[in-house]
Amino acid sequence: MLELRSLTRRFGDVTAVDAVSLTIAPGEMVGIIGRSGAGKSTLLRLINRLLDPSEGQVSFGGQDITALAGRPLLEWRGRCAMIFQQFNLVERLDVLTNVLIGRLYERNFMSSMAKHFTAAERTLAIQALDRLDLVPQALQRAATLSGGQQQRVAIARALVQDPRILLADEPIASLDPANATRVMDALRDINTNDGITVLVNLHTLDTARTYCGRIIAMRDGRVHFDGPPADLTSARLRDIYGTDNLEADIDESVTSTAIPARAA
Numbered sequence: 001m002l003e004l005r006s007l008t009r010r011f012g013d014v015t016a017v018d019a020v021s022l023t024i025a026p027g028e029m030v031g032i033i034g035r036s037g038a039g040k041s042t043l044l045r046l047i048n049r050l051l052d053p054s055e056g057q058v059s060f061g062g063q064d065i066t067a068l069a070g071r072p073l074l075e076w077r078g079r080c081a082m083i084f085q086q087f088n089l090v091e092r093l094d095v096l097t098n099v100l101i102g103r104l105y106e107r108n109f110m111s112s113m114a115k116h117f118t119a120a121e122r123t124l125a126i127q128a129l130d131r132l133d134l135v136p137q138a139l140q141r142a143a144t145l146s147g148g149q150q151q152r153v154a155i156a157r158a159l160v161q162d163p164r165i166l167l168a169d170e171p172i173a174s175l176d177p178a179n180a181t182r183v184m185d186a187l188r189d190i191n192t193n194d195g196i197t198v199l200v201n202l203h204t205l206d207t208a209r210t211y212c213g214r215i216i217a218m219r220d221g222r223v224h225f226d227g228p229p230a231d232l233t234s235a236r237l238r239d240i241y242g243t244d245n246l247e248a249d250i251d252e253s254v255t256s257t258a259i260p261a262r263a264a
Contacts, residue, residue: 002022002059004020006020006055017043020222024199028214031200031208032217034218038220039220049077082168083154085169093141094140095145096125101157129156134153147174149179152186154171155183172204215232
């Protein structure tokens with residue numbers, strides 16, 4: 001169980017996340033929506049401990065994550081894998097090595113960069129790439145791949161960490177609709193078949209409704225909605241997006257990376 005208690009993060013006079021309290025059950029796939037600047041990305045970084053909270057607590061399985069330091073903190077980041085909008089691959093390295101870097105949390109950085117990986121680790125990486133239809137690209141430099149392929153490499157890298165939680169920060173924001181669908185399908189497959197908890201930040205409301213059984217909506221650093229997609233009424237959306245011109249505002253976010261609805 002992932003629990004956030006009054007989680008707060010300030011940057012000077014700006015409160016990016018404001019006293020957020022949430023409980024995420026194992027195996028949930030949760031979509032987090034809201035306008036730019038609502039606090040979505042900061043929230044994920046607080047969970048992963050890429051940022052430290054100003055106040056409040058993150059706990060997982062009864063362990064206080066906010067108190068971790070050193071090796072225990074690295075181990076947490078291994079169990080709580082992060083996928084970024086801009087992929088964060090080492091473009092000069094081949095795809096297989098980029099995936100194997102996900103083992104960084106089990107070894108030191110220099111041995112990873114020197115490609116001192118075991119046969120078992122290489123097998124694990126190939127299996128992750130096969131799952132994401134990327135084995136033919138295994139020896140290509142990451143820079144030669146399309147954006148959608150690079151994002152799937154990032155997902156494969158996260159998988160070899162053997163995570164309990166997968167955090168995805170706007171993973172489809174820069175992708176065309178076809179590649180966005182492949183990425184979201186991959187995240188849903190991981191959630192459904194591996195039982196890994198997935199929290200995904202999304203600009204696209206329709207995507208959140210299609211893929212996520214639970215939606216959390218943020219505005220001004222606070223949670224303004226937490227529930228099933230069916231309960232996300234027009235009145236609640238107006239409150240979340242803070243505009244009377246709701247239809248135009250939502251349409252802009254949805255059509256930027258529109259994904260056709262499909263059966264769950």
